[in-house]
Amino acid sequence: MAIEPTPKPYRPRIPARLAYPLHAVLATNRVYRWLAAFVERQPRLYRWFTAGERITKERLFGCRMCGQCALPATGYACPMTCPKQLRNGPCGGVSADGSCEVDRTLRCVWLTAWDRAESASRGADLDLLQRPVDHRQWTRSSWLNYWQGRDEGLAITFSDADPYPPMRVR
Amino acid sequence: MSGEGGLRAALASDRVVVTAEIGPPRDADPEVITRKAAALRGWVDAANVTDNQGANVRMSSLAGSVLVRRAGVDAVMQLTCRDRNRIALQSDLIGAAALGVRNVLLLTGDHPALGDHPDAKPVFDLDGVQLVWTARTLRDEGKLLSGKALATRPSWLIGSVENPFAPPAALRARRLAKKVAAGAEFVQTQYVFDVDAFAQWVRRLREEGVTERCAVIAGVGPIRSLRMLSFLTGEVPGVHVPPELERRLRGVPAHRVEAEGLAACVETIQTLVEIPGVRGVHLMVFGHDDEVPDIVRRAGISRKGDSDVD
Numbered sequence: 001m002a003i004e005p006t007p008k009p010y011r012p013r014i015p016a017r018l019a020y021p022l023h024a025v026l027a028t029n030r031v032y033r034w035l036a037a038f039v040e041r042q043p044r045l046y047r048w049f050t051a052g053e054r055i056t057k058e059r060l061f062g063c064r065m066c067g068q069c070a071l072p073a074t075g076y077a078c079p080m081t082c083p084k085q086l087r088n089g090p091c092g093g094v095s096a097d098g099s100c101e102v103d104r105t106l107r108c109v110w111l112t113a114w115d116r117a118e119s120a121s122r123g124a125d126l127d128l129l130q131r132p133v134d135h136r137q138w139t140r141s142s143w144l145n146y147w148q149g150r151d152e153g154l155a156i157t158f159s160d161a162d163p164y165p166p167m168r169v170r
Numbered sequence: 171m172s173g174e175g176g177l178r179a180a181l182a183s184d185r186v187v188v189t190a191e192i193g194p195p196r197d198a199d200p201e202v203i204t205r206k207a208a209a210l211r212g213w214v215d216a217a218n219v220t221d222n223q224g225a226n227v228r229m230s231s232l233a234g235s236v237l238v239r240r241a242g243v244d245a246v247m248q249l250t251c252r253d254r255n256r257i258a259l260q261s262d263l264i265g266a267a268a269l270g271v272r273n274v275l276l277l278t279g280d281h282p283a284l285g286d287h288p289d290a291k292p293v294f295d296l297d298g299v300q301l302v303w304t305a306r307t308l309r310d311e312g313k314l315l316s317g318k319a320l321a322t323r324p325s326w327l328i329g330s331v332e333n334p335f336a337p338p339a340a341l342r343a344r345r346l347a348k349k350v351a352a353g354a355e356f357v358q359t360q361y362v363f364d365v366d367a368f369a370q371w372v373r374r375l376r377e378e379g380v381t382e383r384c385a386v387i388a389g390v391g392p393i394r395s396l397r398m399l400s401f402l403t404g405e406v407p408g409v410h411v412p413p414e415l416e417r418r419l420r421g422v423p424a425h426r427v428e429a430e431g432l433a434a435c436v437e438t439i440q441t442l443v444e445i446p447g448v449r450g451v452h453l454m455v456f457g458h459d460d461e462v463p464d465i466v467r468r469a470g471i472s473r474k475g476d477s478d479v480d
Contacts, residue, residue: 005291006283083281084251084292088299089345091278092333092360093407101407102281114338127344129352132256132300132315158351163383165351167307170317 009100009109010062010081016116019076028147036147050141067137067145073125073155075116082109087130090114128155131167176244177273178327180215180450181356181385186443186471187450189246189358189387190214190462192238194229200237203229207241209459213466216244216273218358218452225252225285232262235271246329247271250279255295256304256315263305267324275329275358276301299352302330306353330354334371335364336408343374346384356385358452361402363393364412365441372447381447388442391454392435392465393419394428432465439469 012019026032039049050065057063061071062081070079070087079087083102090110093101098111117123131154137145145151153168180187190210195202203219210217219234228234235245247266249259266274278298282290296304305328307313312323330349334342346357362368368388375381393399393411399419402409415434422430439451451471455461 006281083283084278084294084297086278086294086297088297088348089341090336090338091298092331092336093280094336095407096335096337096410098337102283108337111338114341126341127348129299129303129348132296132304135295158348160379163351164306164310164353166311167303167315169307169311169313169315 006083006102007062007064007081007085008083008103009106009112010078011107011112012062012076012078012116013060014076016075016120019071019116020120020122023072026143028149032147033149036144039141040144040148046141046144049144050139053141053143065139065142066133067140067142068133068151068154069142069146070130070155073128073130074110074113075118075120075122075125077109077113077116079109079113085133086110087133089126128157129165129167130155175215177216177246177356181327187385187387188214188453188466188471189216189218189450190453190455190459191218191220192234192459193220193223193456194231194234196226196228198229203234203237204241206459207238207243210462211242213463214243214453215450216246218246218248218275221248221250221279222253222285223280225280225282225287225290227286232266232269232271235266236269239270244273245271246273246275248275248277249301250277251294251296251298251301252279252282253290253293255293259296259301260304260308260314263308263326264320264324267326271326273327273329274305275331276305276354277331298330299349302328302349302354303352310353327355328353329356329358331359332357333360333408334362334368335360335410339367339371343371343378343380346375347378347380350380350384354384356387356449358387359389361406361409361454362388362390362438362442363415364410365438366412367410368442369445372445376447385449386447387450387452388448389452389454390435390439390442391456392428392461393431394458395431396420396424396427398431432461436465436468439465439471443469443471 039045061078064080066080090108094108098107100106100108117125156165158165192206217238219231221231222228231247235247238245282292309324312320332346403411
């Protein structure tokens, strides 16, 4: 796995209509929570599990192992493959043909995210406020983090009733 | 250097707000900024000081903002996520408040690959939305991202940017809504040449209730030459020059292009300020700061003609 300073927009290898049901299979529950806690207690098991996650998600989504997965809220197009690693939507430099300002041969990953989310009627996911990434989680398993509830508050909604939601700080 | 006036007071009034842009120099000469600010004094409500614009090294926007304020113009300090992690960003925001900078404009920033140090490490620890959110947390909650409390809170006005013309068009109004939820109280836009597309974007903002919470300031500027026209259409990401304007500029003799571009700019301003939901214009005249009074006068935007910072 390479944590290169300027990643390249990645086109997911599975269609959005498969990715959403796949997530439903992995959705957190008591069994997964117990399993995650068990795996974390065994360093060797943790390494194997994380390697498996990395191989799978690297192929499918260009995963860079940030450890706090945003995929379910981005139409399963990874925002960490944006050269600016934007978590909250596309920058203003997307050109009229939809290409990335850093590499004109590649399509903006946020445009891919928008199309995929919209195709699954999940466009509203892109309205979520994504809080800053915890850089200590790089190379950690995002699945184990997710199952143990560490992703709570990673993305939050705003509405007319709550127009200025507070950021959860430590 | 206290007192009334400046961008906050202008936004609270009912007149058309005017801001302009000052690009700091590549050297340590403070006179350049002082001269630019002096040319704008009395004609704008505030001047933006860019943060290493286009990822090219310049005097820091914090130093530039202080110089602009000393010259009697309210400053909008631009701050990007490109070169600083969250520690440096929060530190510069606090420092700006301590030095009397009353407005900050927070953005993601251009990628270093596009600037004069393509070998630099791109930081992007936070994105533009998260930086706005961080600033609101500092000011309104009085907390750092670490949770540590600030005894004296900053009080700047928080702004951001948006490009209404970049795809996906359907997402651009909602993206600003998100920045407003994060804390943006005003927004300055990319160059507006395509007034119809811009008006549509503002209409969507009004439907989403965004214009009630955030002042929309439209970016404008004259096209001075056919070279600048090709540059804007070809190399600047997300700028759209409609074919009618292109034909108009190409249809006059070479020595008339600049005057025609200025006339078109003045007409654009006059149209923009009539759009419901538009609070003002942000003038981008790159190096022709002495032209700002002329543009403002010709556009018929009433000014006091005196300084906005005491």
